[in-house]
Amino acid sequence: MYEYRKLTIEQKAELVEYRLSQGYPPHSPPHEVRDKQFYLLTVACYEHKCHINTASRRQQLLDIIFNKFCASGEQQRSAEALTTNLRICAWVILPNHYHLLVQVVNFDVLSDLFRRIHGLVSRQWNIEDNVTKRQIWYRWSDHAIRSERHYYATINYIHYNPVKHGLVKSPYDWVESSVHWYLQVCGRQWLRDCWTEYPVRDYGSDWDNF
Incomplete structure (x- = not known):
């Protein structure tokens, strides 16, 4: 843009x-690559403005994502949150964009899911801010996961994102992130080993202008 x-x-x-x-x-x-199993999905606010600027909004968006993506409608935050079409494997919600690592069965459902999610929060946030017809979301992009190494590097990239953008000093300090689920289920040593074996390096360094 x-x-x-x-x-x-x-x-x-x-x-x-x-x-x-x-x-x-x-x-x-x-969205040219539609036949892979896993994707990193990235959504940015229009002009990268910080519309997800409070913890309550980030929590609300996360709740809606899991509610819309999960066929059961359950709010459980886990890498086992399944739908008929996808599984959410990792996530982070930041003030002006968010990332999801998902396992996809039917790629074609994603556009409709994002339209429903973004339409719902846009209407509510515009009412809260007393504005009309404000565009909150720009678009979503997808990056197909090519290998096991790419998959785990993507998890690390997602968890490190709040640090990358200078919001916190440690991934564990950011609430709206799946790092806490992995910490609880897999343990801190697993996260450390994953970070060592699959370093982020310059992963995603050219994405901020999309």
Whole structure:
């Protein structure tokens, strides 16, 4: 989105024409890889503004995600939260974006799930802030998980994200993260070993401008 704004009117027209000629939406990148089992899903607030700016909003969004994603409607936070279509394996909710690591059976359900989730919270938050027709969400992106190493590095990336963005000094200090579920179920040593064996390094370093 941000690079697009820097283009001239002619360059924008050429880019849109090319995307349409390829059968892509005019502005949003296509979700090309749909046949993998695991995906990292990332959702950003419009213009990266911090609309998820309170603990209560982050908790509310997390509750709704699990409620909508989980066929049973249960609010249980666990990597075993199953639906007919997906399983949530890891998560983190930050002030202006969030990440989910999911196991997907039917990729095509994701767009509808996000529309329902974001529509619900957008209406409520706009009412709370006494604004109308404010765009809160930009779009969602997906990154297919390629290997076991990629999978565990993604878990580490998700848990480290609050530290990466300077919100806390330790992943354990951020409440809206699955690191606490893994700490309870797998133990601190498992998390340490996972971090050592599957380091984050520069994972996701070029994603902040999407």
